[in-house]
Amino acid sequence: MRHLMSPLDFTVEELDQIMDLAGDIEKHREKYAHACEGKKLATLFYEPSTRTRLSFEAAMMNLGGNVLGFSSANSSSAAKGESVSDTIRMISCYADICAMRHPKEGAPMVACAKSSIPVINAGDGGHQHPTQTLTDLLTIRSLKGRLNNLTIGLCGDLKFGRTVHSLIRALVRYENVRFILISPEELRLPDYIRDDVLRRNNIEFKEVIRMDEALPELDLLYMTRVQKERFFNEEDYVRMKDFYILDKEKLKHAGPDMLILHPLPRVNEIAVEVDDDPRAVYFKQAQYGVYVRMALILTLLEVKVC
Numbered sequence: 528m529r530h531l532m533s534p535l536d537f538t539v540e541e542l543d544q545i546m547d548l549a550g551d552i553e554k555h556r557e558k559y560a561h562a563c564e565g566k567k568l569a570t571l572f573y574e575p576s577t578r579t580r581l582s583f584e585a586a587m588m589n590l591g592g593n594v595l596g597f598s599s600a601n602s603s604s605a606a607k608g609e610s611v612s613d614t615i616r617m618i619s620c621y622a623d624i625c626a627m628r629h630p631k632e633g634a635p636m637v638a639c640a641k642s643s644i645p646v647i648n649a650g651d652g653g654h655q656h657p658t659q660t661l662t663d664l665l666t667i668r669s670l671k672g673r674l675n676n677l678t679i680g681l682c683g684d685l686k687f688g689r690t691v692h693s694l695i696r697a698l699v700r701y702e703n704v705r706f707i708l709i710s711p712e713e714l715r716l717p718d719y720i721r722d723d724v725l726r727r728n729n730i731e732f733k734e735v736i737r738m739d740e741a742l743p744e745l746d747l748l749y750m751t752r753v754q755k756e757r758f759f760n761e762e763d764y765v766r767m768k769d770f771y772i773l774d775k776e777k778l779k780h781a782g783p784d785m786l787i788l789h790p791l792p793r794v795n796e797i798a799v800e801v802d803d804d805p806r807a808v809y810f811k812q813a814q815y816g817v818y819v820r821m822a823l824i825l826t827l828l829e830v831k832v833c
């Protein structure tokens with residue numbers, strides 16, 4: 528039995544297979560409509576979510592399966608003090624696979640140890656978000672046609688943004704990928720990623736504060752929201768929250784093929800006027816998230832569709 532805690536739990540070849548499967552699902556939806564009949568997905572969300580939880584649920588429904596779960600710690604027995612370990616032992620009797628989001632780093636890992644069903648990390652604190660990474664990789668591969676030879680700008684809250692942490696880990700395995708890390712001083716990428724992932728793998732990168740300086744060089748701009756819920760005080764958040772706002776004026780610095788991605792939710796960091804720009808692909812990205820989660824569920828449940 529396999530779990531998904533980090534994008535590195537799959538080899539590059541396995542990721543390719545999952546993306547190929549997602550591509551086939553996109554083209555032949557009806558072929559997969561009954562693939563998970565009789566199976567259940569539990570969504571255990573101790574932290575707010577719209578896209579991730581609903582796209583998991585939509586994915587399982589598209590496969591003909593059923594879903595159950597909770598969408599906040601308050602509406603589960605966690606509010607009564609139940610541990611993650613006890614919850615997962617019980618859920619293992621009710622469902623065939625589960626997706627867990629938790630504010631504490633490592634909580635889904637604790638769940639794996641006691642689970643008799645596959646556990647998917649749907650975001651653990653400021654640590655990792657592997658299924659967003661699968662979504663991002665599929666989006667880039669589908670719309671750019673490659674995952675190598677790319678200059679990628681990661682912009683915003685690189686300190687607390689778990690989507691960025693997982694995406695960097697995944698992308699360093701492809702050839703000739705360079706990063707431009709765009710953030711205010713206070714929200715720079717944590718050392719354990721800069722040193723242990725980028726430097727250790729000899730990946731070319733630079734850190735800059737101004738977004739417009741970086742834009743002309745980029746094949747891809749990955750915008751992120753300032754992660755309000757991970758700040759220790761409101762004052763710091765208020766100071767940081769509008770540090771970057773991508774608008775039409777700023778986009779004049781970017782090339783005609785530069786894709787704009789965002790895991791969403793967006794707050795202020797991308798002006799609504801940018802949505803109509805053909806380079807803005809963040810809503811398409813959310814759609815790819817359903818296909819890739821369908822492919823992931825099939826893979827972890829070892830369901831083959833001929």
Ligand code: NCD
Pocket residue numbers: 578579650656659689690751752790791792
């Ligand atoms: C991201 C997350 O939860 O980390 N959202 C998502 O899953 N699409 C990004 C965010 O909340 O900023």
